[in-house]
Amino acid sequence: MSASYLLRRVFYGLLLMLGVVVLNFLLIRLAPGDPAVVIAGEMGGATEEMLQAIRLEYGLDKPVLTQLGIYVANVAQGDLGQSFFFNQPVTTLIGQRIGPTILLVVTAQILSILLGVFLGVIAARKPNGVMSGFVTVFATVGYAVPVFWTGIMLIILFASMFPIFPVEGMMSVRLRDAPWYQQWLSVAHHLVLPAFTLAIIYLAQYARLSRASMLEVLGSDYIRTARAKGASERSVLFKHALRNAALPILTVAGLQFGNLISGALLVETVFNWPGMGRLAFDSILRRDYPTIMGVLFFASAMVVVANLLTDLSYRLADPRLKGQS
Helix, strand or coil: CCHHHHHHHHHHHHHHHHHHHHHHHHHHHHCCCCHHHHHHHHCCCCCHHHHHHHHHHCCCCCCHHHHHHHHHHHHHCCCCCECCCCCCEHHHHHHHHHHHHHHHHHHHHHHHHHHHHHHHHHHHHCCCCHHHHHHHHHHHHHHHCCHHHHHHHHHHHHHHHCCCCCCCCCCCHHHCCCCHHHHHHHHHHHHHHHHHHHHHHHHHHHHHHHHHHHHHHHCCHHHHHHHHCCCCHHHHHHHHHHHHHHHHHHHHHHHHHHHHHHHHHHHHHHHCCCCHHHHHHHHHHCCCHHHHHHHHHHHHHHHHHHHHHHHHHHHHHCHHHCCCC
């Protein structure tokens, strides 16, 4: 992999982020409603003098293009602005919420890949068997069902009918002063339902993709050669076939990372998980423009970085691509 290719990809990533910043700003500012009225309402009054003072303080009295120029310049310096509602820097708010979101998204990603690939490999072993039919039906249903509906069903089943898992927050309040291992166990207990809710839809996609990739690879000459040499079925599946079948899965995993972040917004709202999705939801209700734009910017940056890492890892995994520009 050449340095020029890496620099070119980083440049395209920065260019894309500039477009995201401009688009986010214009879409948020073109939405109906006046944030000054909301802020004044939170302060207990909305006289014309108060509204003018609020607009002057937060720069809302300037033309939109002037506000856009100031915002882009500030973002380039790492300043995402000041929250209207929390009266704190947006970077501070995101820093407080990014940990729970990453924990939720990464756990869901790992669960969906491991379980999805395992189901796909097992289904590909006997394409006309019961397991293959189950994976096909599960993938179709899992892909079609909305993530919030899955979350509500899991809450009814595992929190109401059979109260096994908690559904509120990230950790039991009574354990705030407990030893760290008790706190982590509580976090893991609270994480089960949100992570599975987010993982199910993507698990189904990985299972379907893995099955298709494995079926294609298992028909290759080198697989027949491996079987002719007496290799065990487990070795053929997981050592010889899965390595080549994993390349499209690796690509999809990077692309799905963005969908996972957007899905986390709904899951965090359903389970009151204290992450960036919950912060974005509360900010939208309060018309907290800087916080909304900050969350969208940070989420977009995570997607761009994930796609870049996926592309680079794809090239490392497939030597045939190293010489291509």
